[in-house]
Amino acid sequence: MVDYIVDGNIAVLEINNPPVNALSIHVREGLLTGIQKANQDGSVQAIVIIGKGSTFPSGADIREFGKPPKEPWLTAVGEAIEASEKPVISALHGTALGGGLEVALFSHYRIADERSRVGFPEVKLGLLPGAQGTIRLPRLTGLAVAMRIITSGDHINAPEALKYGILDKLISGNLLQEAKTFAKSVIGKPLDNRRLSKIAVRDAATVDKHFDEALAEVKRKYKGMIAPVNCLKSIRGSAKLPFVEAARLEAALFRELLTSAQSAALRYSFFADRSAPRWKLPSGASIENTKPDIIKSVAVIGAGTMGSAIAICFIRVGIPVLLVEQNDKLLQNALKNIGQILQGSVKLNRITADQRKQSLQILRGETSLDIVSDVDLVVEAVFENLKLKQEIFARLDKICKPSALLCSNTSTLDIDKIAVATNRPGKVAGMHFFAPAHIMKLLENVYGTHTSPSTVATIMDIGKRIGKVSVLVRTCDGFVANRMNRMVGNEAVFMLEEGALPQDVDRVLEDFGMAMGPFRVTDLSGSDVGWRIRQERAKEQGIQLTYETRFVNGERYSSLPDRLYELGRYGQKTGKGWYRYEKPFARTAYPDPEITDVINSHCRSLGIERRVIPPQEIIERCLFAAINEGFKVLEEGVAEKPENIDIIWQYGLGFPRYRGGPMFYASQVGLKTIYERVCYYYDAFPHSSYWAPSDLLRKLASHSTEVPIDQWTSKERSRL
Numbered sequence: 001m002v003d004y005i006v007d008g009n010i011a012v013l014e015i016n017n018p019p020v021n022a023l024s025i026h027v028r029e030g031l032l033t034g035i036q037k038a039n040q041d042g043s044v045q046a047i048v049i050i051g052k053g054s055t056f057p058s059g060a061d062i063r064e065f066g067k068p069p070k071e072p073w074l075t076a077v078g079e080a081i082e083a084s085e086k087p088v089i090s091a092l093h094g095t096a097l098g099g100g101l102e103v104a105l106f107s108h109y110r111i112a113d114e115r116s117r118v119g120f121p122e123v124k125l126g127l128l129p130g131a132q133g134t135i136r137l138p139r140l141t142g143l144a145v146a147m148r149i150i151t152s153g154d155h156i157n158a159p160e161a162l163k164y165g166i167l168d169k170l171i172s173g174n175l176l177q178e179a180k181t182f183a184k185s186v187i188g189k190p191l192d193n194r195r196l197s198k199i200a201v202r203d204a205a206t207v208d209k210h211f212d213e214a215l216a217e218v219k220r221k222y223k224g225m226i227a228p229v230n231c232l233k234s235i236r237g238s239a240k241l242p243f244v245e246a247a248r249l250e251a252a253l254f255r256e257l258l259t260s261a262q263s264a265a266l267r268y269s270f271f272a273d274r275s276a277p278r279w280k281l282p283s284g285a286s287i288e289n290t291k292p293d294i295i296k297s298v299a300v301i302g303a304g305t306m307g308s309a310i311a312i313c314f315i316r317v318g319i320p321v322l323l324v325e326q327n328d329k330l331l332q333n334a335l336k337n338i339g340q341i342l343q344g345s346v347k348l349n350r351i352t353a354d355q356r357k358q359s360l361q362i363l364r365g366e367t368s369l370d371i372v373s374d375v376d377l378v379v380e381a382v383f384e385n386l387k388l389k390q391e392i393f394a395r396l397d398k399i400c401k402p403s404a405l406l407c408s409n410t411s412t413l414d415i416d417k418i419a420v421a422t423n424r425p426g427k428v429a430g431m432h433f434f435a436p437a438h439i440m441k442l443l444e445n446v447y448g449t450h451t452s453p454s455t456v457a458t459i460m461d462i463g464k465r466i467g468k469v470s471v472l473v474r475t476c477d478g479f480v481a482n483r484m485n486r487m488v489g490n491e492a493v494f495m496l497e498e499g500a501l502p503q504d505v506d507r508v509l510e511d512f513g514m515a516m517g518p519f520r521v522t523d524l525s526g527s528d529v530g531w532r533i534r535q536e537r538a539k540e541q542g543i544q545l546t547y548e549t550r551f552v553n554g555e556r557y558s559s560l561p562d563r564l565y566e567l568g569r570y571g572q573k574t575g576k577g578w579y580r581y582e583k584p585f586a587r588t589a590y591p592d593p594e595i596t597d598v599i600n601s602h603c604r605s606l607g608i609e610r611r612v613i614p615p616q617e618i619i620e621r622c623l624f625a626a627i628n629e630g631f632k633v634l635e636e637g638v639a640e641k642p643e644n645i646d647i648i649w650q651y652g653l654g655f656p657r658y659r660g661g662p663m664f665y666a667s668q669v670g671l672k673t674i675y676e677r678v679c680y681y682y683d684a685f686p687h688s689s690y691w692a693p694s695d696l697l698r699k700l701a702s703h704s705t706e707v708p709i710d711q712w713t714s715k716e717r718s719r720l
């Protein structure tokens with residue numbers, strides 16, 4: 001894994017561990033023996049460390065964390081590099097990250113391909129750079145820059161790294177040749193002033209000020225995360241303590257993180273990010289064996305907020321869009337809004353004025369459906385009504401060319417019921433964007449009974465092209481996101497009826513790490529949206545909803561949200577919802593005594609005695625109910641694996657990444673506990689049938705030892 005090549009008086013240690021040259025045990029062994037051999041070899045006068053293939057090491061091998069550690073540690077390898085009597089030059093290309101950058105910081109010199117990037121992304125894995133990165137980097141860059149690089153985890157490009165003193169030289173030609181030439185030029189020069197452990201942190205006197213400022217910043221930006229705080233404590237140690245003691249402190253802080261639940265969740269999330277877009281259908285068709293069609297043009301039907309934002313997703317990556325709205329006034333409004341949103345992106349430096357112009361040039365608004373006959377993909381984004389969607393799909397089927405894919409942005413409706421309106425069910429699928437669609441990363445792609453593998457391949461591919469995290473799910477009511485999230489919404493409202501206030505529920509879930517509690521979310525989208533859907537469904541079933549309605553089809557129902565609607569409290573847009581706002585569209589939510597009165601009088605009228613609801617109950621009722629539904633989603637095969645569910649929650653529903661997602665969180669709580677509590681709540685609330693425990697959960701919980709999350713589906717689903 002590390003080739004030892006001698007060329008004249010230069011020894012080259014070439015790391016060969018594709019795809020990213022991670023510093024696995026055999027690489028560490030190879031580096032250590034290579035340094036020892038080069039120091040013993042009389043003909044060698046300087047040593048070059050370089051990566052084979054596309055990159056210098058991009059870090060420690062993340063798969064080794066959580067397993068019994070194997071010596072030599074990276075620190076021991078690094079100390080041997082620094083102690084070398086012969087100059088060691090690290091020659092960087094690609095992405096020199098984490099442990100890879102630490103290897104470079106142990107070296108006496110660092111040169112780099114001018115296109116390379118460096119960084120310490122450990123914080124994103126809930127870790128800190130634990131091989132002296134936190135105490136070596138400040139010695140080169142000063143404290144403020146080191147704190148920023150390490151707590152953000154961002155990559156730094158080579159010219160910037162040169163400016164900060166991380167690199168000694170940039171190379172534009174052949175890196176290996178240049179590294180050998182550089183190595184020859186430093187032979188015989190003193191090494192002590194090149195050993196970072198011998199150099200002081202130059203601005204050590206200012207450490208407390210930098211620490212306080214950076215701590216306040218990370219507590220605001222990375223609320224609830226422990227890794228950025230430990231990073232800062234370790235960097236502070238680099239300035240306050242002798243080197244050896246600072247290294248000891250760093251090691252202790254690293255160990256604390258390595259064994260933390262947060263790091264386990266973030267490492268799981270790293271691999272889940274990569275695994276979730278890898279789709280597979282029950283038929284065996286998969287990303288490996290199915291080619292996508294190339295989409296060159298798109299039509300978006302419906303120019304409301306959602307349709308407009310979806311159009312932006314395509315035009316900003318250069319895919320022309322026809323935006324269709326039946327009413328010209330609405331269409332012109334939408335085109336104006338899109339221009340304004342893109343102008344906002346220019347102001348935020350997300351795109352240039354030129355890119356805005358180019359995007360708008362490939363957007364065309366139309367008021368007739370007939371115009372879409374030539375596009376490769378249609379995304380329908382009209383009001384959530386099955387009949388309306390069926391009518392539109394039937395028309396699209398007639399108008400569009402036979403090869404065109406017809407997709408719906410429905411958030412709940414069964415794709416099969418939409419596909420039957422066409423003569424091309426194989427080319428019908430769901431593309432469920434999340435609001436605001438031009439910002440939210442998630443795309444929940446939905447296949448129906450007849451959706452063809454090539455349609456699936458195409459919508460997954462186009463999702464990637466427009467920069468979304470695409471996850472494939474099978475059609476069912478609400479798919480994965482809304483189906484599971486419905487339980488959170490239901491339980492949150494039921495708890496208002498039993499004793500909680502909106503701010504109590506939101507605070508507990510936000511303290512847990514959710515981006516927003518369910519009532520703040522409702523205020524954002526508007527309580528009128530849910531009201532219309534409930535009325536629509538009741539009408540379909542011939543049911544009359546009133547304030548006295550407590551059960552619908554035998555299921556517990558709360559009319560509190562309907563009361564809110566009747567009071568005109570639609571949320572932020574009316575300046576009043578579950579909270580009070582300074583004015584319509586203001587963002588800061590204030591608890592509202594009027595809402596307390598509404599809730600109290602609702603309870604009185606229904607004869608409900610209110611009680612104190614403890615935070616743990618709020619967590620369990622909202623999250624365990626969703627988790628139980630998640631197991632049903634897995635046992636039905638709606639989601640292929642738990643990672644898919646967790647990625648949907650992270651990118652679509654604001655679940656804290658440092659908790660992995662609801663399914664990973666369940667694995668940390670323990671499935672026996674989850675199962676017992678689900679059974680308890682099913683006993684307590686028999687009229688909320690979603691509390692009926694999932695068979696898959698029950699079976700997994702019955703194992704004498706916890707079944708690891710990566711075996712949940714393989715172990716039990718096939719036997720259900």
Ligand SMILES: CC/C=C/CC(=O)SCCNC(=O)CCNC(=O)[C@H](O)C(C)(C)COP(=O)(O)OP(=O)(O)OC[C@H]1O[C@@H](n2cnc3c(N)ncnc32)[C@H](O)[C@@H]1OP(=O)(O)O
Binds near residue numbers: 019022125127128274
């Ligand atoms: C005591 C010492 C402590 C040290 C701490 C550390 O060093 S922690 C690790 C720090 N490094 C990182 O976090 C880097 C993680 N990797 C990346 O950010 C990206 O992979 C990349 C290097 C920027 C390359 O991105 P790209 O998009 O080109 O490729 P992929 O992300 O798809 O990765 C390709 C496959 O490689 C696997 N992989 C990547 N990095 C690691 C790693 N450090 N350890 C193990 N495996 C890694 C990745 O999972 C992909 O594998 P697949 O099987 O193809 O999914």
